[in-house]
Amino acid sequence: MAESSGSAARADDQSVVDAYFEARSSYWNDIYGRDDVLSLIVQQRSDLALSWVDELGLFPGSTVLEVGCGAGLMAVALARRGLRVYATDAATAMIDLARTRVAESAVSHLVEVRKSDVHALEFEDATFDLVIALGVIPWLHAPRAAVHEMARVLKPGGALIATVNNASRLNYLLDPKLSPRLSGARKFVKQVLRIRSGNGSATAPSYLHSCEEFEQLLNSARLFTEDGRTLGFGPFTFFGRRILPQGVGVDLHNRLQRLADRGVAGITSRGSQYIVVARKDPVHRAAEWGEGHGAALGRLRRPEGETLPSFPSGVGP
Ligand SMILES: C[S@@+](CC[C@H](N)C(=O)[O-])C[C@H]1O[C@@H](n2cnc3c(N)ncnc32)[C@H](O)[C@@H]1O
Secondary structure, three states: OOOOOOHHHHHHHHHHHHHHHHHOHHHHHHHHHOOOHHHHHHHHHHHHHHHHHHHHOOOOOOEEEEEOOOOOHHHHHHHOOOOEEEEEEOOHHHHHHHHHHHHOOOOHHHEEEEEOOHHHOOOOOOOEEEEEEOOOHHHOOOHHHHHHHHHHHEEEEEEEEEEEEEOOOHHHHOOOOOOHHHOOOOOOOOOEEEEEOOOOOOEEEEEEEOHHHHHHHHHHOOEEEEEEEEEOOOOOEEOOEEOOOHHHHHHHHHHHHHHHHOOOOOOOOOOOEEEEEEEEOOOOOHHHHOOOOOHHHHHHOOOOOOOOOOOOOOOOO
């Protein structure tokens, strides 16, 4: 994706995104209690990220940077694991929600909530054992700069857990209005979506990335993927209109997710989110693997029938 040049243009880009999330802060609070398809996908994304955090086996007191913390649920969940969390977000309304949630938790002594833009983090190099950014990169005007910033503040050997919106998501391929193949001049992996906010006024662009593009971006920052999955099917639409009742849509999502988790060809790389856990490798592995040929893509291309590790309990169907 072309990154904006000029600090004025970049500030303008970010202020549009900030205005969008200032108007939508309650949505990102409530989404963890709802049961529609989109909300379930967000909840499953969070659960999968936490299961990976557990697998990392970080010592209590290890330092975590959360970028785009939203309403603060992940920050509290991380602190409950004994981790020391810096929860950051660019939107003031999100910071307020996160501060309230943290203050009401029993782990407020482990969490600091700060306003911060991931494009220019104020932390020293090699500060954190883990950086986590769920649902943030799609909104960034300069994702390359942001990924390099997140890599910079990671300790060597530290982990990044992050998501992009998958350009090859199944639900877009099935809707002529959204399908890149049928959208004339629109470019597939750089499709810009104008999404209405709750009150219909504020809009902001979000960006799609292919899995390969994201792998290359990570590799360029010396981050190497250890696991990567696509997650989330639906909501299914035709010419932008929802075509399935909620229960049917949830059931279809669950069925497709099961196939994706089993590595079924044609499905496993088609979820709406691509979520990865990557390491800042102290060793020079880029030459060994080659740019853009991380472990996750190998997994995504597993032959039909070969199973992927299933979701941990409480995540997915
Ligand atoms: C889709 S929400 C996801 C919130 C949370 N991570 C979650 O999964 O519930 C994206 C979040 O990223 C934040 N954000 C957008 N641009 C940002 C930036 N440049 N730096 C830091 N946070 C940003 C937004 O304010 C918003 O809270």
